[in-house]
Amino acid sequence: MRTLYDFQAPTDGEVTLCEVDGRIHSANFEFTNVNIFTNSLENYPQIHIMKDSLYSNKLGDDAKELFISVEIPFLKQLVQIYYEQGYVEMLQAAASHRKFLISNLASILLKTINGFDNIRTIFNPTFKQSRTKIITKISLTRNWVNSPIRCIAWHPDYVKIAVGICDDTVKIYQKNSTLIPILKCKQQKNITCIKWRPMSDSEIAVACEECIIIWNVDPHSVVTRPSVSNAIILQRNNHQPIVSIAWSPHGDMLASVAAQDSVILVWDVEFNRTSSLKRPGCSGNSLLQWAPNGKKLFSATTTLVFRVWECQTWKAERWNVLTDRVQAASWSPCGSTLLFSTTQEPIIYALSFIKSDFIFAHDFSSSPNAAIPLYDVSKVDIEGIIIGGIIQNMDWDPAGNHLAVIFADTSYVAVFSVILDPVLQLNPRYSFTIGLK
Structure with missing residues (x-):
């Protein structure tokens, strides 16, 4: 199994900026300018988040002392x-x-x-913990509770990005526009993830601790603070805290899971109706990933168990990891391969599917009851630079050419080039820093 020693150490004082026509370009971190190498990003939005937005504006006990107490x-x-x-x-x-x-x-x-x-x-031991601690532990964002930016989401079809900030607001940045819509309402507390609705240029789902809010943001509107009347609020008792959501590829269904709820809910958004995917056990859920072809849905629990659901019959194949739980997962664009990692092992595993049958293909001579250990991402020291460790999150690009991996304890992103045929391979491409830890 290959290791991160196959990566080249980034040049001291430089940061990787982009890849153009297969060539990787870097520059000194004090003079970074992608436009030197390509003009394809000229019209992309410039994201500037003011410092006063990085602090929560919740009304605490200190603020309540400013008001005169009255008999109630x-x-x-x-x-x-x-x-x-x-x-x-x-x-x-x-x-x-x-x-x-x-x-x-x-x-x-x-x-x-x-x-x-x-x-x-x-x-279910998670009931002993506060919801904030649970979200921090499960979130795909490193150190979620203290992170100024809780989550981001690029629109799959338009140059548009949503940024969830720790003050419980979501800001929308888009191409060739100086207007920045700000989404906020009193129900939107402790944002955990954001997902744009497929086949729509205006609808976005914001998952919070207690509910899911479906905002309709008109891209041609001049209103920067859409009213909650433009939103649909989805909420069910005991389905909290909501930690992961996933749209079906056609945008007709939205699935959600909560860390203290064993049931997976599939929403009919327009009618605020749900169907439940029930399975034995009392553990909560931590992660959802819908396959791009719409045929399968991956779900991970807060325990050793994860499942892959067949979306026509809604029958599930149950799998176990060796220790703790699945932390991150990502489907190939064709939906034939699933990559995942756990919270205890610095290894990328792979599960493959043969044709349309619900059969798992594995290592060429191994048992069909085991996933393939594909790449060892244990911490390594490359010329004084520490990279790797337990994986925090991973994402496979829609074209299927690259896989990006971020780590829980180190500040470099590892980018792999991916080969699917004839044999699945991950090849080291480059790494770049995302800031100091």
Whole structure:
């Protein structure tokens, strides 16, 4: 198995900028200008995010001290706590109140809820953790909780990019436009991922901790703050925190998974209706990837198990990894090959499919019950530069020529050239830095 030693060390003080006609171009990091080598990016949007956008604007206890306290009726207090913090906090407030009947009833309900939660944590340990910690652990973004940019998404058909920022806003940058639409509403808290809807130039799904918001952003509108009336809010009880979503290739279905919910939901967006993909077990889910040909759907749980669903019969093939869980996965453009990595092994694995049958092709002489270890990306020191380690995320480009890999502990991106036929191969292409750790 090949290793990252096959990569060439980046020149000291330089950063890789682009590949033009098969040739890789680099420049000093202080004088980077892609336009020196190609003019294909001249009309691409320039992204500038102000520093004041990098801080959350949530109303905390310090801000509440600025207001004069007033006497609020007890029942009104409970209603207010319910809408602002949830039913558990409401019951805790009621239990601590002096009203005998209400406080006793609230205490009994709290004990009952805690009992059910204790039973659920036996089967799904993620229930013990706060949602923010769960998202940070599962997210494809490195150090999600402290990252100023939570996620990005390029439109598959237009020069347009959506950027999710830590202040719970999404900004849309597009070609030849100085207008930057800003998407924000009170339900949009703790953005986890963003996906443009296929076959549409205006619809984008924003996955948050408690819901999914489908925004309709008219590319010809001069309004920079679209109203929530232009959005569809998809929400279900216990389907939280939502950590991954995936559109079907034709954009007619949207699938979502939550870290504390064992059910995979498939949404009919326009009618706000869902179908459930149920399977045995009480573990939550962490990742979804729809095959580009629409025939298969990959889903990973928060445990050792992952599945590949056949989208006509919705039957699933179950697989296990050796330790922990799947962290990242990516389909080939033809949908015949799936690459994935785990949270414990610095190895890229491959699963291949033969024709349209639900049969897995593997190593030429090995058992059909194992994936192929394709590339070892363990940490290496190349002329003083550390690259590699556990994979944070990977993405296969739509043309199928390149695979980009980012790592959890090092700041270089490894880019591979991909050969599918006659045998799947990953060949080192180049690496470039994404900033200091």
